[in-house]
Amino acid sequence: MLCGAAAHPGKDSSMTPRKKLEGLVAATVTPMTPDGQINLSVIHQYVDYLVSEQNVKNVFVNGTTGEGLSLSIQERKQLAEEWICQGKNKLDHVIIHVGALSLPESQELARHAAAIGASGIAVMAPFFFKPTNKDELIAFLQKVASEAPAVPFYYYHIPHLTGVKIHVEELLDGIKKQIPTFQGVKFSDTDLLDLAQCISKNESKQFAFLYGVDEQLLSALAIGANGAVGSTFNYLGRKTNLMLRAFAKPDLPLAQKYQFLTGEFLNFVIKLGFGVAQTKAVMTFVSGIPMGPPRLPLVNASEEFIIKAKAKLDGIVWPDGD
Ligand SMILES: CC(=O)N[C@H](C=O)[C@@H](O)[C@H](O)[C@H](O)CO
Numbered sequence: 001m002l003c004g005a006a007a008h009p010g011k012d013s014s015m016t017p018r019k020k021l022e023g024l025v026a027a028t029v030t031p032m033t034p035d036g037q038i039n040l041s042v043i044h045q046y047v048d049y050l051v052s053e054q055n056v057k058n059v060f061v062n063g064t065t066g067e068g069l070s071l072s073i074q075e076r077k078q079l080a081e082e083w084i085c086q087g088k089n090k091l092d093h094v095i096i097h098v099g100a101l102s103l104p105e106s107q108e109l110a111r112h113a114a115a116i117g118a119s120g121i122a123v124m125a126p127f128f129f130k131p132t133n134k135d136e137l138i139a140f141l142q143k144v145a146s147e148a149p150a151v152p153f154y155y156y157h158i159p160h161l162t163g164v165k166i167h168v169e170e171l172l173d174g175i176k177k178q179i180p181t182f183q184g185v186k187f188s189d190t191d192l193l194d195l196a197q198c199i200s201k202n203e204s205k206q207f208a209f210l211y212g213v214d215e216q217l218l219s220a221l222a223i224g225a226n227g228a229v230g231s232t233f234n235y236l237g238r239k240t241n242l243m244l245r246a247f248a249k250p251d252l253p254l255a256q257k258y259q260f261l262t263g264e265f266l267n268f269v270i271k272l273g274f275g276v277a278q279t280k281a282v283m284t285f286v287s288g289i290p291m292g293p294p295r296l297p298l299v300n301a302s303e304e305f306i307i308k309a310k311a312k313l314d315g316i317v318w319p320d321g322d
């Protein structure tokens with residue numbers, strides 16, 4: 001059942017202020033109908049699946065995995081509303097990615113996310129005309145963040161897709177003065193030196209450092225990441241949660257085992273060609289929820305990919321015997 005159309009779904013139920021974001025955050029795919037329209041009707045089921053089957057209670061909507069930059073502003077708003085509305089009393093955090101190439105569009109999305117009660121907003125660097133230094137990037141982020149002055153703000157660092165390689169360590173230096181709502185980083189890069197410097201220099205500031213390269217999450221946890229935002233937690237959330245638990249215990253050999261096994265699957269599919277289209281296909285066969293095709297320029301995963309990926313996943317023997 002749809003609920004996003006209800007008047008101001010989150011108005012009286014703002015999810016701020018909340019405990020610090022930690023643990024796993026699923027970067028949601030955007031369900032689509034076979035003819036390429038967004039399919040809001042399965043989000044209710046999607047929320048229940050993440051909570052009950054994957055033990056994941058945080059989502060990151062309209063990001064890379066959600067094809068956020070391929071959606072219209074109207075579609076992004078509808079998705080944000082539906083996730084927040086369906087997630088009410090079920091999800092802990094619904095973070096809405098509001099980054100866009102156009103500053104006024106990004107600001108509009110930030111205002112909208114605030115009005116519907118998002119528990120956080122995230123923004124990636126604009127990637128056609130790019131900021132060339134820290135000050136330009138901060139200026140852009142600041143103009144978006146200030147449109148949602150009561151909503152925690154996260155910078156979404158994904159340099160291999162944006163081409164904006166400004167070190168996060170540099171960006172964070174003094175950021176609270178310019179962006180008082182600054183709350184953390186979604187760090188989707190393999191530069192663990194940069195991440196480590198961010199963490200060590202901001203220890204007392206209560207920022208959340210959420211890692212975004214799922215296949216090496218354990219390494220990021222070891223240097224102090226608070227959690228992770230990723231596409232694979234849609235279908236490997238339960239297993240990755242067991243890795244987090246083993247790490248916290250600490251049972252490092254067990255945590256490594258989980259990382260090796262999730263890595264074995266990812267290494268296999270990455271070699272076949274792995275992106276958002278393939279994530280949608282995997283999520284469809286694992287959850288049984290029809291996520292549909294991706295939007296052009298992305299194209300459907302091949303049947304061959306689906307058969308091979310399914311066989312690989314089914315063949316993994318997990319330490320918990322599952
Ligand atoms: C480019 C991309 O989508 N990265 C995701 C998050 O940032 C990750 O969750 C990856 O999908 C995942 O680590 C698999 O490579």
Ligand SMILES: CC(=O)C(=O)O
Nearest residue numbers: 027063064065230231
């Ligand atoms: C993976 C991720 O965080 C995203 O899809 O935006």
